[in-house]
Amino acid sequence: DIQMTQSPSSLSASVGDRVTITCRASQSISSYLNWYQQKPGKAPKLLIYAASSLQSGVPSRFSGSGSGTDFTLTISSLQPEDFATYYCQQSYSTLPRYTFGQGTKLEIK
Amino acid sequence: QVQLQESGPGLVKPSQTLSLTCTVSGGSISSGGYYWSWIRQHPGKGLEWIGYIYYSGSTYYNPSLKSRVTISVDTSKNQFSLKLSSVTAADTAVYYCASTRIYGGGGTALDYWGQGTLVTVSS
Numbered sequence: 001d002i003q004m005t006q007s008p009s010s011l012s013a014s015v016g017d018r019v020t021i022t023c024r025a026s027q028s029i030s031s032y033l034n035w036y037q038q039k040p041g042k043a044p045k046l047l048i049y050a051a052s053s054l055q056s057g058v059p060s061r062f063s064g065s066g067s068g069t070d071f072t073l074t075i076s077s078l079q080p081e082d083f084a085t086y087y088c089q090q091s092y093s094t095l096p097r098y099t100f101g102q103g104t105k106l107e108i109k
Numbered sequence: 110q111v112q113l114q115e116s117g118p119g120l121v122k123p124s125q126t127l128s129l130t131c132t133v134s135g136g137s138i139s140s141g142g143y144y145w146s147w148i149r150q151h152p153g154k155g156l157e158w159i160g161y162i163y164y165s166g167s168t169y170y171n172p173s174l175k176s177r178v179t180i181s182v183d184t185s186k187n188q189f190s191l192k193l194s195s196v197t198a199a200d201t202a203v204y205y206c207a208s209t210r211i212y213g214g215g216g217t218a219l220d221y222w223g224q225g226t227l228v229t230v231s232s
Contacts, residue, residue: 019159034218043205043222044156050216087156091217097169098146098158 001027002093006086006101008080012109017078021104023071032092035064035073038103039084047086048073083108111136111193113206113223121200121230122128127193131206131223139164144209145189147180157202161209162189176183196230203227 003026013019023033031051036044046055048064051071061076075082088101117129131145138145146161160170162180170178179192193200204226207219 031214032216036219043207043225044219044220045222046220049210049218050212051221052210055218056156079204089219091155097161097171097217100156100158102155 002029002090002099004088004090004099004101006088006104008104010103010105010107012090012107013078014079014109015038019031019078019105019106021073021086021088023073023101025064025069025071025090025092028068029090029092031067032090033064033066033071034089035062036087036089037082037084038087044087064080078106080108111208111221113208113221114187115204115206115223115224115226117226117228119227119229120230121196123197123230124144124195126147126216127191127196127200127228129191129204129206129226131136131143131189131191131229133189133208136208137184138182138189139184144169144217145180145182146207146209147191148207148219148222150205150225151202154220159191159193168183201228201230 005024007022015021033051035048038044047058052064063074086104112134113130121127137229144161147159149157159178162168163180171207207222209217210220
């Protein structure tokens with residue numbers, strides 16, 4: 001199985017900060033990497049697919065980069081509504097088709 | 110924009126079968142270009158993919174659950190369903206259905222999700 005490891009597990013930041021979350025795959029997954037945002041009591045929301053493509057309707061302050069085993073999600077200027085938990089997910093391997101990182105909780109400093 | 114809504118019992122007894130249905134609106138399950146997925150999230154934990162189905166009926170399951178999972182599709186009702194047999198307390202979770210877009214290059218992403226439904230396994 002491909003394991004996905006996110007860092008950090010939690011992060012405190014202030015409105016206006018630039019934030020970077022890292023996701024590492026246990027083997028190369030090319031660019032088959034997606035990022036999701038989840039707020040308490042809500043379903044996850046797709047932010048970035050194919051490592052760097054912005055999902056329709058998602059603000060441009062969100063960006064993704066990377067390929068192979070190392071990926072990053074960057075929020076250029078944190079807004080109050082961005083405080084949430086973020087998950088990466090690989091869609092490279094056949095079985096199990098998808099595995100998720102353990103999540104990064106972004107909290108207000 | 111596609112919308113999805115899960116429905117089914119919120120309480121299931123141990124050893125019984127959990128059954129959920131996802132109703133899709135704003136798009137056709139039969140239109141192609143999408144898989145239709147089930148994902149669960151244990152209380153306070155991360156996300157676990159259960160499996161998905163194509164409108165043709167082809168299915169792919171997480172090997173860790175494969176022996177107990179069945180996903181089916183009813184294109185006439187624009188619905189797909191999940192059955193998980195022999196449940197235990199460890200199956201207590203929020204269950205989500207999601208559309209799974211197939212984009213260029215063979216990649217996929219869970220682009221729209223239902224709101225989720227909490228299923229508790231308890232006697």
